[in-house]
Amino acid sequence: MGASTLKPGVVSGKDYDILMAACKEGGYALPAVNATGTNTVNAIMEAAAVNKSDVIIQFSNGGAQFFAGQGLPDGDQAKVLGAVSAAQHVHMLAEHYGVCVVLHTDHANKKLIPWVEGMLDHGEAFYKETGKPLYSSHMLDLSEEPIDWNLGECARILERMAKMGMSLEIELGVTGGEEDGIGGEFDESADNSKLYTQPEDVLKAYDLLSPIGSFSVAASFGNVHGVYKPGNVKLRPEILKNSQDLVQRSHNVGQNPLNLVFHGGSGSDKGQIKEAVGYGVFKMNIDTDTQFAFSEAVGAFVDEHPKAFKYQIDPEDGTPFKKFYDPRKWLRAGEQNMVKRLTEAFEDLGSKGKSIARA
Numbered sequence: 320m321g322a323s324t325l326k327p328g329v330v331s332g333k334d335y336d337i338l339m340a341a342c343k344e345g346g347y348a349l350p351a352v353n354a355t356g357t358n359t360v361n362a363i364m365e366a367a368a369v370n371k372s373d374v375i376i377q378f379s380n381g382g383a384q385f386f387a388g389q390g391l392p393d394g395d396q397a398k399v400l401g402a403v404s405a406a407q408h409v410h411m412l413a414e415h416y417g418v419c420v421v422l423h424t425d426h427a428n429k430k431l432i433p434w435v436e437g438m439l440d441h442g443e444a445f446y447k448e449t450g451k452p453l454y455s456s457h458m459l460d461l462s463e464e465p466i467d468w469n470l471g472e473c474a475r476i477l478e479r480m481a482k483m484g485m486s487l488e489i490e491l492g493v494t495g496g497e498e499d500g501i502g503g504e505f506d507e508s509a510d511n512s513k514l515y516t517q518p519e520d521v522l523k524a525y526d527l528l529s530p531i532g533s534f535s536v537a538a539s540f541g542n543v544h545g546v547y548k549p550g551n552v553k554l555r556p557e558i559l560k561n562s563q564d565l566v567q568r569s570h571n572v573g574q575n576p577l578n579l580v581f582h583g584g585s586g587s588d589k590g591q592i593k594e595a596v597g598y599g600v601f602k603m604n605i606d607t608d609t610q611f612a613f614s615e616a617v618g619a620f621v622d623e624h625p626k627a628f629k630y631q632i633d634p635e636d637g638t639p640f641k642k643f644y645d646p647r648k649w650l651r652a653g654e655q656n657m658v659k660r661l662t663e664a665f666e667d668l669g670s671k672g673k674s675i676a677r678a
């Protein structure tokens with residue numbers, strides 16, 4: 320193995336399985352980067368092309384809504400339409416960047432199941448027209464619900480998705496952090512069965528879902544969403560290894576049978592990221608750090624040209640400021656710094672130079 324190649328562009332179905340297997344065999348993971356508009360989408364594809372890495376572009380429900388426009392009166396509709404519009408943009412452009420791109424949507428809790436189903440309505444129409452799914456995968460995060468209900472819903476939705484060759488990302492255990500409304504501090508002495516995914520639960524998911532279709536698991540091993548003070552993140556990547564070993568033993572399959580996902584990795588130790596990747600993590604979410612990179616560069620641009628953001632023409636000497644306040648100038652500065660931050664992510668995850676796309 321290791322010789323697998325794919326055509327550049329959006330990958331799904333068996334091709335997505337090939338890509339996930341290539342990551343695990345090659346000992347690297349792909350960054351899954353949150354996007355909110357064409358600027359961030361294009362910066363992600365540019366970064367992947369520059370680094371010769373494949374990449375995952377993902378949208379949260381809020382990111383999809385922003386893509387559609389905050390002015391649309393029906394927010395729920397905007398979350399669906401924005402996701403559809405964003406995916407069409409990526410389908411149009413991805414192959415021209417010469418790398419493989421996975422299209423994915425992020426966390427959907429119980430309240431957001433209708434969002435996922437709305438995207439699937441559009442996805443089925445797209446599939447009918449093109450023979451390809453609109454998204455490579457969606458995520459359902461029902462980790463706050465009882466495990467049996469969580470897995471039952473995942474099975475129901477995966478049945479529908481598998482018909483189009485789509486993959487489902489699920490979440491087991493609770494990942495702390497702002498997104499989930501949980502405080503940043505862990506009490507290590509507390510009942511940590513809630514904070515760390517149990518390998519038995521992962522096996523349960525494998526038993527139920529693997530006969531239906533392709534799926535991946537975001538497991539909690541002490542990871543948190545957002546950036547916290549050093550010392551507050553106590554990662555235990557061995558939980559991932561224990562889950563892999565249990566599934567491997569129970570089903571008599573090869574090493575690292577599970578496709579694992581690392582959520583809330585911002586600010587974590589590079590050694591532990593490497594260890595997690597060795598246990599079959601093929602996808603690591605990144606959002607906080609790329610948001611900051613974009614804004615940091617825009618802030619620096621404004622600091623450098625403060626008058627251009629107050630006056631069209633210099634009130635003292637009549638110099639026109641158009642070349643500074645043109646939004647393309649400062650948006651481009653943001654894009655370029657996002658590319659720079661993503662270059663670091665590709666290096667940390669070992670995916671730089673490893674794209675399996677061949678024209």
Ligand SMILES: [Zn+2]
Pocket residue numbers: 426460490494537582583
């Ligand atoms: Zn998560």
